[in-house]
Amino acid sequence: MIHVVNNNSGVFNIYVFVNAGGIYEPDGKLGISHMLEHMLFKRSKHMTNEQLLKRLTRIGGSFNAATDKDVTFYYIKTNTDNANDCIELMKEILVSPNFTEKNLDSERKVVIEELNKGLDNDERLLWQMSYMSTLDENNAYMNKVIGTVKTLKAITTKDLYAYYNSYYSSYSIIVDCEKNIEKEVRKRLNDAFKTKITSAPRTRPYFNEELDRKVIVMNINLNQYTLSLSFPIVIDTFSVKEYIVLEFISFMxxxxxxxxxxMYELREKRSLVYTVGAYNDCMKYLSLFKINIATTQQDTVHIINVVLKTINNLKTGSVVTEKLKFFKKSFESAMRLNLSNADYKCFLLGTIMFNSDNKVMINETDMMKVVKSITVNDIAKCCNKVFDTDKLGVVAVGKYENPQTQANNILESLKNWQNK
Structure with missing residues (x-):
């Protein structure tokens, strides 16, 4: 499916979303989605790696790709003058793969280097542990997207072709371009990706939807304590309204x-933390709403109680109407600013399109209409669905002399919030 939105800034931006990622990978081949993403840039049937990279570099924009749990996406950003080259290059990358053992052996080393670098990344470790704190170990969303050294070494070019043929059958494409070239862009995209945009999206895959709430406390000699609270959400049907309401909640x-x-409760009023980040890690069939906190305070239980009390006020509709109006006005302003960025706009609208199986294609105006329509009841309804403390997973990392005692204290405090 193709969705085109317009700008008058001379930017040409194309994003292609594919139903491929960690949850689809066969046993023993973990990391194949990410490896395939790398290999598609190595060469095509008509261009060598050098030719591809020179053409991509010549258009003077930016290009990249990323693989996640249930999606892989590719993008090229340039200016309007290079629109035709941009479409041709995206087609070359995604429609005409040419895998060789030599290139695979070479790129495997690069990916293993990326894997080893990630092992030293505390932020990535915390990200993976947030899944461990909420999901059963057999849940496909627990698969490590980058794989392991063992599984990466097991991948062959035959495996790559088989995986490509199975999962690169349907694309969701979003383009941001000037209105005067939209008709020509649609025609070229239809010609380039005809077989990929007429195929039906993949059916919902089976994955173990069992949730397994845990409290994980790790004693690591760090200068600060890091706390991550994760609320899992199994998505039966994607809702644009709910998605945007959750974006608004994370903003508030x-x-x-x-x-x-x-930030006001924990930092300004109590001086308990330095940073707080709340965001909805929304995937196609599962989301984790995460609240990450950095602090020098060891009183983790107190901080968690302040967080849950604040959330409970949202769940019970205790947000004063005037405060809601204040945050909505601020959110509207922030969204307009964000949507003026071509990358943000394409990724956000493309994610909505992809997660809805191409059923929902909206533009900036539609987005703002939804934002303006949010009510206190919408917030309370969404919060009661998402912030289920019985499913809350907790990860605490820092200088905890007795991690098990700390974990027990957190579990005991969470009992006070059950069914609230």
């Missing part, structure tokens, strides 16, 4: 700066 909790609800 931390995105509005020092006056956001959690």
């Amino acid at each position: 909790l931390s995105g509005a700066g020092l006056y956001s609800l959690l």
